Amino acid sequence: MLDQPLVLLDLETTGGNATSDRIIEIGLIEVHGGRVLREWSTLVDPQVRIPPWIEQFTGISNAMVAGAPSFAEIGPALHAQLAGKVLVAHNARFDYGFLKNEFRRQGLRYQAKVLCTVKLSRRLYPEHRHHNLDSLIERHGLPAAERHRALGDARVLWELLRVFQRERSPDELAAAVQMLLKTPSLPPGLDAEALEALPEGPGVYLFHGDNDAVLYVGKSVNLRERVLSHFSGDHRLNKDMRIAQQIRRVDWIETAGELGALLQEARLVKTLMPIHNQRLRRNRSLCAFQWEPGRAPQLVQAGELDFSRLDNLYGLFKSRRDALDCLRGLAEEHGLCQRHLGLEGGRGPCFAYQLKRCRGACVGEESAAAHDARLAAALARLRVQSWPFAGPVGLRERDAAGEREELHVLDAWCYLGTLRPGDALPDADTLRRQARFDLDTYTILTRYFAKHGRRLEIVELGAQRRVPPAA
Numbered sequence: 517m518l519d520q521p522l523v524l525l526d527l528e529t530t531g532g533n534a535t536s537d538r539i540i541e542i543g544l545i546e547v548h549g550g551r552v553l554r555e556w557s558t559l560v561d562p563q564v565r566i567p568p569w570i571e572q573f574t575g576i577s578n579a580m581v582a583g584a585p586s587f588a589e590i591g592p593a594l595h596a597q598l599a600g601k602v603l604v605a606h607n608a609r610f611d612y613g614f615l616k617n618e619f620r621r622q623g624l625r626y627q628a629k630v631l632c633t634v635k636l637s638r639r640l641y642p643e644h645r646h647h648n649l650d651s652l653i654e655r656h657g658l659p660a661a662e663r664h665r666a667l668g669d670a671r672v673l674w675e676l677l678r679v680f681q682r683e684r685s686p687d688e689l690a691a692a693v694q695m696l697l698k699t700p701s702l703p704p705g706l707d708a709e710a711l712e713a714l715p716e717g718p719g720v721y722l723f724h725g726d727n728d729a730v731l732y733v734g735k736s737v738n739l740r741e742r743v744l745s746h747f748s749g750d751h752r753l754n755k756d757m758r759i760a761q762q763i764r765r766v767d768w769i770e771t772a773g774e775l776g777a778l779l780q781e782a783r784l785v786k787t788l789m790p791i792h793n794q795r796l797r798r799n800r801s802l803c804a805f806q807w808e809p810g811r812a813p814q815l816v817q818a819g820e821l822d823f824s825r826l827d828n829l830y831g832l833f834k835s836r837r838d839a840l841d842c843l844r845g846l847a848e849e850h851g852l853c854q855r856h857l858g859l860e861g862g863r864g865p866c867f868a869y870q871l872k873r874c875r876g877a878c879v880g881e882e883s884a885a886a887h888d889a890r891l892a893a894a895l896a897r898l899r900v901q902s903w904p905f906a907g908p909v910g911l912r913e914r915d916a917a918g919e920r921e922e923l924h925v926l927d928a929w930c931y932l933g934t935l936r937p938g939d940a941l942p943d944a945d946t947l948r949r950q951a952r953f954d955l956d957t958y959t960i961l962t963r964y965f966a967k968h969g970r971r972l973e974i975v976e977l978g979a980q981r982r983v984p985p986a987a
């Protein structure tokens with residue numbers, strides 16, 4: 517691990533926001549081949565006031581930085597010094613983010629392999645809950661002469677790496693570092709900077725190619741991980757390889773949870789028809805059997821019926837042919853009469869009866885009622901679930917932290933959109949006009965309802981005007 521050139525770095529800043537706050541001190545230690553090559557540190561004039569609590573926390577006052585160089589003065593030399601080296605820092609996204617922003621202000625682009633010692637510690641010592649620097653100093657008995665000064669903290673990182681080397685085998689350490697450094701090699705057409713902002717929460721992502729053509733739509737409970745996994749470099753999927761060659765831009769929509777992501781994905785795939793998503797299920801030919809005892813099952817098209825409100829529907833099938841194949845299969849399996857099922861014309865004994873595969877409903881050997889009872893049993897598992905509510909409802913979904921909240925508006929297994937707290941609700945007629953039954957949404961919702969059952973948070977929307985607050 518220590519074979520490659522490393523820069524152990526710590527920054528002090530005017531605050532915690534990498535875009536609006538500024539660096540006031542930089543401390544770094546260059547390490548190569550397991551040896552310290554040099555230590556360097558400098559105060560930096562942030563050209564804004566250091567807030568009092570930061571002065572107190574770091575011991576760096578406004579007076580101290582008054583004569584120090586600005587970042588503009590040290591930027592080019594620092595940029596050269598960091599080039600080609602692995603950046604090692606504690607909670608590295610913080611330091612990396614600040615450096616990138618300060619360099620950007622100077623028109624310099626900074627990109628490095630980054631090794632976070634919080635993540636490394638967590639991977640090597642998963643039994644411990646806390647991995648902040650104070651906990652690690654105490655746990656490993658590290659010397660910490662100048663805590664909260666940049667070089668002082670960088671030295672703590674060096675001591676920490678040496679503890680890792682003593683306490684863990686070279687193989688174990690190398691594997692952990694490699695895992696953390698495994699930065700995906702991004703496709704050439706993609707701006708790496710733009711991916712920095714990818715959130716780690718649930719949502720939908722869109723890959724765009726030339727002329728903003730939509731290449732692919734996907735969903736995940738961790739957008740960042742999923743998007744980067746497309747470019748992991750090994751291209752196990754041929755599809756990922758083709759996407760990597762064409763991609764120019766990534767967009768995403770954050771959602772409160774998994775259901776929102778699933779519904780949005782299904783809707784976007786249908787409306788945008790991305791090149792690399794699987795062929796769409798065609799609603800046009802979606803159909804089901806409608807059946808009441810005493811009659812043969814009737815094939816009905818999705819467009820002709822309110823699929824959701826009837827309880828005598830069986831299916832659903834992607835095509836007429838799928839539907840007829842399924843009914844024929846049931847007839848053979850259960851010894852039903854194909855003539856009674858409307859699958860065979862003519863009079864007298866059906867063809868299957870002559871082969872002893874029909875129990876004789878066609879010749880009066882089995883009563884119509886007995887045949888119907890067996891047909892009902894055979895069809896039972898295909899029954900289309902009817903919509904369990906009187907009208908449109910909102911299904912509330914919240915993220916784990918309780919910060920993001922969404923209300924998915926649903927009616928008759930149709931997805932009508934997602935609202936935020938306080939949004940105005942469209943009236944029931946408008947909602948009903950927008951409803952388009954769709955097999956993917958039906959499948960997503962019935963599965964989700966079956967899985968979450970009585971934990972679902974449902975809001976009846978009939979009489980409401982606005983998204984009501986959570987109970």
Ligand SMILES: [Zn+2]
Nearest residue numbers: 853866874878
């Ligand atoms: Zn028969």
